[in-house]
Amino acid sequence: MRGTLFQKVWDAHTVRKLPNGQTQLFIGLHLIHEVTSPQAFDMLRARGLPVRCPQRTVATVDHIVPTRDQRRPFSDLMAEDMLAALERNCRESGVPLFDLQSGAQGIVHVIGPELGLTQPGMTIACGDSHTSTHGAFGAVAFGIGTSQVRDVLASQSLAMDPLKVRRISVSGALAPGVYAKDVILEIIRRLGVNGGVGYAYEYAGDAISRMSMDERMTICNMSIEGGARVGYVNPDDVTIDYLRGRRFAPSSEAFDRAAAWWRSMASDPGAAYDDEVRMDAALIRPRVTWGINPEQSVFVDERLPAPGDVPVESRASVAEALDFMGFGAGQPIKGTRIDVAFVGSCTNARLSDLREAARVVRGQHVARHVRALVVPGSQAVRAAAEREGLDRVFTEAGFEWRGAGCSMCLAMNQDRLEGRQICASSSNRNFKGRQGSPAGRTLLMSPAMVAAAAVAGEIVDVRDFSHAD
Numbered sequence: 029m030r031g032t033l034f035q036k037v038w039d040a041h042t043v044r045k046l047p048n049g050q051t052q053l054f055i056g057l058h059l060i061h062e063v064t065s066p067q068a069f070d071m072l073r074a075r076g077l078p079v080r081c082p083q084r085t086v087a088t089v090d091h092i093v094p095t096r097d098q099r100r101p102f103s104d105l106m107a108e109d110m111l112a113a114l115e116r117n118c119r120e121s122g123v124p125l126f127d128l129q130s131g132a133q134g135i136v137h138v139i140g141p142e143l144g145l146t147q148p149g150m151t152i153a154c155g156d157s158h159t160s161t162h163g164a165f166g167a168v169a170f171g172i173g174t175s176q177v178r179d180v181l182a183s184q185s186l187a188m189d190p191l192k193v194r195r196i197s198v199s200g201a202l203a204p205g206v207y208a209k210d211v212i213l214e215i216i217r218r219l220g221v222n223g224g225v226g227y228a229y230e231y232a233g234d235a236i237s238r239m240s241m242d243e244r245m246t247i248c249n250m251s252i253e254g255g256a257r258v259g260y261v262n263p264d265d266v267t268i269d270y271l272r273g274r275r276f277a278p279s280s281e282a283f284d285r286a287a288a289w290w291r292s293m294a295s296d297p298g299a300a301y302d303d304e305v306r307m308d309a310a311l312i313r314p315r316v317t318w319g320i321n322p323e324q325s326v327f328v329d330e331r332l333p334a335p336g337d338v339p340v341e342s343r344a345s346v347a348e349a350l351d352f353m354g355f356g357a358g359q360p361i362k363g364t365r366i367d368v369a370f371v372g373s374c375t376n377a378r379l380s381d382l383r384e385a386a387r388v389v390r391g392q393h394v395a396r397h398v399r400a401l402v403v404p405g406s407q408a409v410r411a412a413a414e415r416e417g418l419d420r421v422f423t424e425a426g427f428e429w430r431g432a433g434c435s436m437c438l439a440m441n442q443d444r445l446e447g448r449q450i451c452a453s454s455s456n457r458n459f460k461g462r463q464g465s466p467a468g469r470t471l472l473m474s475p476a477m478v479a480a481a482a483v484a485g486e487i488v489d490v491r492d493f494s495h496a497d
């Protein structure tokens with residue numbers, strides 16, 4: 029029987045069918061962090077249960093870490109308490125923790141892949157929505173809530189409902205200045221923020237096959253913003269080359285055996301899908317969100333819609349978004365003045381993202397009125413960027429060069445917007461208040477577009493930007 033990767037991974041990890049119709053699914057890798065795990069550990073302790081598979085559980089600290097001064101104890105006592113609780117829980121349960129001293133700390137969805145923990149054919153769960161990122165490797169990876177974190181800690185399995193599979197094929201070539209971020213924003217614009225509910229998204233087509241693993245991670249990362257709990261790309265040579273030599277990937281003959289199995293998990297030619305969508309990469313231009321959800325975006329050379337331009341069911345949300353953002357219907361997005369520029373997050377803070385942003389700002393300077401930050405996704409990304417001299421490119425251009433963490437993606441540390449500030453951001457959510465100020469405004473875009481906006485002081489088209497070659 030020809031199957032999709034989703035079906036093959038699901039079947040390979042099915043423990044049993046539960047009486048309520050759900051599937052008890054074995055979880056190959058459980059990633060935890062300081063925000064959603066403390067309560068789960070407390071619940072386990074209250075029931076006298078140990079962590080079932082500490083060797084399949086990996087922890088890091090990302091959401092609350094300060095990115096400027098990381099000396100302990102943190103000045104933010106709540107952050108200090110959360111990290112101390114994670115340290116205690118990991119120590120007592122034998123779970124490895126990649127902490128600030130490890131050299132491998134970072135955003136959970138950045139370090140899993142770079143350590144080679146994330147592998148094709150796996151089931152991966154984490155108490156964070158953007159766990160879909162790991163699907164870039166051909167894993168079935170999804171975010172879970174705190175009570176499910178407890179369940180996985182206790183049993184290394186979860187009760188789950190299966191998903192339908194929608195194949196999204198992107199064919200053709202992306203134009204220069206157009207990135208994976210623009211592709212996923214266009215997918216979400218087209219299918220809607222709820223379009224993926226009940227689906228796993230399989231990203232296919234030659235435009236996706238040509239992408240690096242970093243780019244595939246950007247695409248899969250934002251699946252959840254389109255309502256799809258799972259997003260994946262079938263494993264291929266790019267996947268296998270990326271994993272070779274990684275710290276926790278198999279080595280020598282074991283690697284070759286694993287690679288053969290990884291390839292066998294890819295969707296078969298002729299597999300049946302519940303839905304198929306086709307897109308032309310050549311039609312995609314740089315995109316910028318203008319509203320309060322990731323569906324509300326336009327190409328950089330377009331104007332904002334009026335409520336009357338959209339289907340009846342979307343009119344109220346367009347009106348609400350225009351009102352919150354203080355934007356007028358029909359105004360161009362280009363020329364929107366920004367106050368803050370943020371290059372960071374699990375969507376776009378990998379080395380290739382930093383390289384693209386640096387390419388734009390090299391020899392330039394951040395506009396006088398703009399505060400600009402680069403927050404690498406991990407300590408490894410930061411170190412690699414420093415080896416290439418990217419830190420100097422950024423600091424000479426007037427960016428702040430920070431330690432690794434989630435930072436202004438959701439502002440659980442001191443990095444936050446103030447008042448009505450507008451932020452050009454390479455992150456993944458533009459919800460009201462997401463970046464720390466209830467009135468703050470977020471415009472999502474690619475890291476290169478953020479860099480160009482930082483220098484220009486307003487939204488510009490990176491394709492016109494004279495220093496982007």
Ligand code: SF4
Binds near residue numbers: 136438
């Ligand atoms: S960078 Fe943002 S989206 Fe990613 S894990 Fe951190 S808070 Fe979540």
